[in-house]
Amino acid sequence: MEWIQMPLGPLQTNAYILYNKNLNCLIVDPGEEPGKIKSFIDKKQLKPAAIVLTHAHFDHIGAVDAIRETYDIPVYLHESERKWLGDPQKNGSAHFEGIPLIKGADPDHLFSEEGIVSVEGWTFQLFFTPGHSPGSVSIYFKEEKLVISGDALFQNSIGRTxxxxxxxxxxxxxIHQKLLTLPEDTYVLPGHGPVTSIQNEMNSNPFLHGF
Structure with missing residues (x-):
């Protein structure tokens, strides 16, 4: 499996595009700039399978409908935030000056249980990691040694609450019960900022000491 981190929009929210040898791809958190996402997909001749959202804050969902409609693919989101895509009050777009109101279509499928899940041919382990938002999830690929943490865990920081x-x-x-229990050499692909690792955050993240 290969992947790319793609910072998008004014808040530089990280979208991730994961793809395999068959060129099937999974799109995680398409927050803005759908043209940039489409350009990469077209250049690589990828075949989008689904959109997975770590949570439904406005900066992670701005390009959802454009990508969903272009490729006719389903959107997956935790059930706690099932109405957030279409509600600017809930997704936060109503609370920030200069941010257009986001009123998207509801998700096609809802995550309701942790564990190994299959999404349109992709298999990964899903962790519920609430705190930044009630429906935050993290997506763990054991063999590839990587976890997409959304806005739960960043390099030397954690999500706002x-x-x-x-x-x-x-x-x-x-973070302590779900993420820091992963192997220390696991890469952490956060919702903002650079890629880090479980080991780095255990050793140097000031927000995690003394918990």
């Missing part, structure tokens, strides 16, 4: 449904203590609990 002052938005709708945020809970600082719950976020720290999610």
């Amino acid at each position: 002052d938005l709708r449904g945020g809970d600082h203590d719950l976020l720290l609990k999610s």
Whole structure:
């Protein structure tokens, strides 16, 4: 499997495009700039299978409908945020000046259980990692030694918890119980900023010490 990190939009939210030898691809968090996403897909001649969302804040969903309609693919999201795509109050786009209101279509499928899941031919382990938002999930590919953490865990930082449904203590609990239990050589692909690793965050992330 190969993957690319693609920072998009004014907040430089990281979208991820994962693809295999058959050129099937999974699109995670297409937050903005659908043309940039389409350009990469077309250049590589990829075949999109689905969109998976780590959560439904506005900066992670801005290009969802454009990509969904272009490739006629389903969108997967945790059930706790099933109405967020179409509600600017819930997805946060109504609360930031200069941000267009996002009112997208509902997700096609909802995650309701943790564990090994299959999404349109892709198999990975799903962790519920709430705290930044109530429906935040992390996506773990064991063989590739990588986890897409959304806005739960960043390099030397953690997600903000002052938005709708945020809970600082719950976020720290999610990180410690779900992410820091992964092998230390696991790459962490965050929702913002550079790629890091479980080992790096265990050793140097100031927000995780003393919990």
